[in-house]
Amino acid sequence: MVSNVASGFVVGPPGxxxxxxxxxxxxxxxxxxxxxxxxxxxxxxETADDLPIGVGVEQAPGSSRLVSAGDxxxxxxxxxxxxxxxxxxxxxxxxxxxxxxxxxxxxxxxxRGRPPRPLALFGLRPCDLAAIDTLDHALVDAPxxxxxxxxxxxxxxxxxxxxxAVPAATCACTSFGTGPHVTDHRIHDIEITELxxxxxxxPHYVIMPISERGVExxxxxxxxxxxxxxxxxxxxxxxxxRLTAAAAIERGLPADRLPAALHEHASxxxxxDVAERCVACGNxxxxxxxxxxxxxxxVGDLAGTTVERYRVWESCxxxxxxxxxxxxxxxxVGARYRQWMTHKLGTWHDQFGExxxxxxxxxxxxCPVGIDFVEVAQAMADxxxxx
Amino acid sequence: xxxxxxxxxTVGGVALGAVPDVPMPYRVVGRRDETVDVVTLRVEPxxxxxxxxxxxxxxxxxxxxxxxxxxxxxxxCDDHEAHEYTLRRAGAVTNALWSRRIGDVVTVRGPIGRSWxxxxxxxxxxxxxxxxxxxxxxxxxxxxxxxGSTVAPRRLSVxxxxxxxxxxxxxxxxxxxxxxxxxxxxxxxxxDDGDDWPHSVGFVTELIAPAVAEWTGTxxxxxxxxxxxxxxxxxxxxxxxxxxxxxxxxxxxxxxMQCANGWCGHCxxxxxxxxxxxxxxxAAELGDLLERSEL
Numbered sequence: 106m107v108s109n110v111a112s113g114f115v116v117g118p119p120g121x122x123x124x125x126x127x128x129x130x131x132x133x134x135x136x137x138x139x140x141x142x143x144x145x146x147x148x149x150x151e152t153a154d155d156l157p158i159g160v161g162v163e164q165a166p167g168s169s170r171l172v173s174a175g176d177x178x179x180x181x182x183x184x185x186x187x188x189x190x191x192x193x194x195x196x197x198x199x200x201x202x203x204x205x206x207x208x209x210x211x212x213x214x215x216x217r218g219r220p221p222r223p224l225a226l227f228g229l230r231p232c233d234l235a236a237i238d239t240l241d242h243a244l245v246d247a248p249x250x251x252x253x254x255x256x257x258x259x260x261x262x263x264x265x266x267x268x269x270a271v272p273a274a275t276c277a278c279t280s281f282g283t284g285p286h287v288t289d290h291r292i293h294d295i296e297i298t299e300l301x302x303x304x305x306x307x308p309h310y311v312i313m314p315i316s317e318r319g320v321e322x323x324x325x326x327x328x329x330x331x332x333x334x335x336x337x338x339x340x341x342x343x344x345x346x347r348l349t350a351a352a353a354i355e356r357g358l359p360a361d362r363l364p365a366a367l368h369e370h371a372s373x374x375x376x377x378d379v380a381e382r383c384v385a386c387g388n389x390x391x392x393x394x395x396x397x398x399x400x401x402x403x404v405g406d407l408a409g410t411t412v413e414r415y416r417v418w419e420s421c422x423x424x425x426x427x428x429x430x431x432x433x434x435x436x437x438v439g440a441r442y443r444q445w446m447t448h449k450l451g452t453w454h455d456q457f458g459e460x461x462x463x464x465x466x467x468x469x470x471x472c473p474v475g476i477d478f479v480e481v482a483q484a485m486a487d488x489x490x491x492x
Numbered sequence: 493x494x495x496x497x498x499x500x501x502t503v504g505g506v507a508l509g510a511v512p513d514v515p516m517p518y519r520v521v522g523r524r525d526e527t528v529d530v531v532t533l534r535v536e537p538x539x540x541x542x543x544x545x546x547x548x549x550x551x552x553x554x555x556x557x558x559x560x561x562x563x564x565x566x567x568x569c570d571d572h573e574a575h576e577y578t579l580r581r582a583g584a585v586t587n588a589l590w591s592r593r594i595g596d597v598v599t600v601r602g603p604i605g606r607s608w609x610x611x612x613x614x615x616x617x618x619x620x621x622x623x624x625x626x627x628x629x630x631x632x633x634x635x636x637x638x639x640g641s642t643v644a645p646r647r648l649s650v651x652x653x654x655x656x657x658x659x660x661x662x663x664x665x666x667x668x669x670x671x672x673x674x675x676x677x678x679x680x681x682x683x684d685d686g687d688d689w690p691h692s693v694g695f696v697t698e699l700i701a702p703a704v705a706e707w708t709g710t711x712x713x714x715x716x717x718x719x720x721x722x723x724x725x726x727x728x729x730x731x732x733x734x735x736x737x738x739x740x741x742x743x744x745x746x747x748x749m750q751c752a753n754g755w756c757g758h759c760x761x762x763x764x765x766x767x768x769x770x771x772x773x774x775a776a777e778l779g780d781l782l783e784r785s786e787l
Contacts, residue, residue: 205597248754372785398756398757401559403556405557419758437786
């Protein structure tokens with residue numbers, strides 16, 4: 106489903122600042138993309154000038170470099186390494202405190218509360234939006250009860266998506282139906298398309314309210330930023346960008362055939378080749394926007410009477426991830442790579458009824474030895490075809 | 493309302509014990525050494541009622557400051573005074589639990605997971621196959637099947653294997669069951685010259701064909717299996733060779749478990765999240781998952 110462009114309005118960069126400002130006035134803790142330390146990362150933002158102006162990203166297996174976009178765009182880059190995951194699903198968080206004055210004394214548990222202010226995520230890419238939808242299905246629609254840490258951050262989070270105009274060479278969203286413009290993961294509040302008409306001037310932005318909350322917020326902001334109506338030319342430019350960006354994505358995966366292919370490739374020898382290259386560092390799982398695995402870590406004071414219970418990200422590439430009694434089930438690197446890829450592209454369908462991969466390409470760009478996730482998956486699918 | 497300042501009887505507005513994420517205090521009211529490294533702890537909740545459970549369900553049981561582990565409830569479902577957990581000391585948490593004394597307070601969150609489908613055994617030959625400490629998740633099922641209180645199997649056979657005679661658990665209780673007419677067959681992999689072992693020597697799987705053949709003209713078996721992964725694979729094979737259908741064989745699975753709420757991803761076995769989809773699965777559902785190396 107494509108958003109109704111004509112329902113929106115058009116602003117320049119001050120209009121973006123107006124939206125950021127209104128989010129802040131409405132009590133949101135506003136985060137957006139910024140160019141720092143040679144990468145696009147998420148930071149607290151206050152104005153449209155905090156966004157990465159004129160910055161592009163060139164990505165390849167094992168490589169991600171900031172380059173000049175050659176214009177005044179603020180969203181002329183594809184995904185950065187950080188994802189929005191740490192904001193909604195923190196890498197390390199105290200979930201509760203347990204105290205016990207002595208071994209025969211009662212245990213008192215205090216559950217830690219929600220963060221003080223709701224989050225506004227400004228500048229999500231469509232694949233990031235799809236990833237949040239995927240995490241919602243895994244963590245909010247969980248079998249017993251929603252995962253409390255994620256839910257406390259996710260429930261009130263305000264999501265502003267900016268459609269992608271300039272995909273990276275590692276992007277594969279079209280195979281998964283997650284981009285480059287917003288597809289059917291319509292859980293956002295506002296959708297923005299950046300239109301660059303000439304490289305020396307500021308772009309303009311087509312602003313589309315999506316949710317009721319989005320309509321209300323924009324209703325409070327548009328009188329201040331003097332938006333103009335969406336012209337026929339703007340509508341055409343948005344549609345053209347959507348087609349051009351999709352056409353620029355050269356990588357593809359047979360996403361529908363992968364679950365069966367990976368199920369067939371269960372024997373460990375199939376994974377020997379990739380296991381020889383993989384260093385099991387876990388970078389791919391850290392930058393993956395849908396990897397949600399965690400470990401529970403109890404950290405006590407010196408007296409041992411008060412314990413903080415942490416929920417901490419853990420990678421399936423860690424040896425002890427599969428610890429069972431006195432052995433590790435997945436002791437070989439091949440078994441761990443198989444778990445990562447098979448879960449993402451295969452068994453996620455069994456567990457949650459959809460793909461665990463949104464095609465963002467981060468795992469490939471941020472792999473220190475340049476393992477190309479799409480290439481490995483394609484080889485698995487091809488090998489099945491040949492038999 | 494701030495969750496941290498919620499009254500002690502509720503957490504975030506939810507009654508204590510109803511939040512599967514929040515550990516609850518339980519007092520150790522009994523401990524029984526089963527073998528040199530296996531103990532059964534009997535625990536009672538502090539200030540709240542004992543929860544109901546079904547056989548093969550487990551709890552995350554822990555010691556403050558050390559951590560939690562998944563342990564199945566090994567007492568009977570008709571025991572409304574306390575729950576029992578049988579565990580072997582292996583890692584830090586099970587060692588801490590092993591060293592608890594009567595009066596100590598541990599934490600419990602449960603019951604978790606899918607139970608045995610004991611209804612399948614009604615009017616049929618129920619065959620229990622246990623390897624080592626795998627008898628623990630089967631104990632509540634054996635109690636229920638032997639009592640005939642909810643389902644009445646035509647025949648009940650309990651086949652128990654262990655590495656050595658000294659590693660057989662619950663020997664007193666199994667002896668009483670045998671005296672009451674339940675067929676109990678025991679095997680060990682190894683015996684020493686000095687061992688007094690009047691039972692079989694060999695793998696527990698070798699007891700299956702004779703047991704099934706002896707008591708059934710036609711094969712009408714509901715089987716319940718728990719033990720180490722290779723033992724369960726061998727047992728499923730032996731049962732299927734004895735013409736027991738894969739739908740009529742249930743096993744209980746064990747994987748690393750952190751949250752037990754489907755949030756942490758640790759207990760995956762291929763398509764299964766063991767805490768959500770298991771621990772019980774039929775051999776038909778399991779397919780070759782346990783045979784796949786390092787899955």
